[in-house]
Amino acid sequence: MRIAFFGGTFDPPHRGHLAIAQAAADRLRLDRVLFAPVGNQPLKQNVSSASFEDRIAMVRLAIAGDARFALSMVDAPRADGSPNYTIDTVRMLKTSLLPEDQLFCLVGADSFLSLPRWHRAGELLPACDFIVAGRPGFDLQNVEGLLPPLVRLAGEPQHAQDLVTFRLADANGQTSTLYFLPDLKETTSATEVRSALAGGWIDNSAVPAPVAEYIGAHHLYNDGK
Secondary structure, eight states: OEEEEEEEOOSSOOHHHHHHHHHHHHHTTOSEEEEEEOSSOGGGTTOOSSOHHHHHHHHHHHTTTOTTEEEOOTTOOOTTOOOOOHHHHHHHHHHHSOTTOEEEEEEEHHHHHTGGGSTTHHHHHHHSEEEEEOOTTOOGGGTGGGSOTTEEEOSOOEEOSSOEEEEEEETTSOEEEEEEETTOOOOOOHHHHHHHHHTTOOOTTTSOHHHHHHHHHHTTTOSOO
16 A cells, blocks of 8 residues: 555644645545644744544544544654654554555655754654655755765656655665655645634635534634644
8 A cells, every 4th residue: 555644733624734735635636635733843842732533533524524634643642742753653554554555654845844953863864755745936056955865866856747756875775765846836824724724714715514514613723823
């Protein structure tokens, strides 16, 4: 199987998340996209407005319409309260897969831009293939500059109509592939959605209708967070 791990706060899950997952699944022929709400995001600690339980419930509602999507608890809060590091999650996921399975890490451009600050990023990139969704203003020329030390581009990027492929290599000769979706310029922001919801706006233009209904029924995001 071809499986993508899609982590994030999903606070709340919105149509931008679904658009990224659908495009990745279509273009990379993914069998499964695992939506994994994070318990303790290292770069955004203590900023989740909704509880982990509410975010789990909203993700379950958001992804119900696509059989390729599944909720995963792999990034649930750790028993000791420690941060959820993607490198640890990816390695744990790989131990549960079959030898013939292929694992991808799916991220938006904003997350990829912060890659140099990720925990053990130099180990993470060779650990699995990456899928990066584009955004307005994202410059492909900057990809090499975003790579952590000891990880480099191996050869020239390969361009297709809706996919740009980069081969990566680390100092030990391990290789992986980075797939970039250049025309996917998703601008929906969870921060903007929360701000709108705090002002009393709830509809399904940015979040799926079942998620909007859940938010209203549970009075989420109405405290200005």
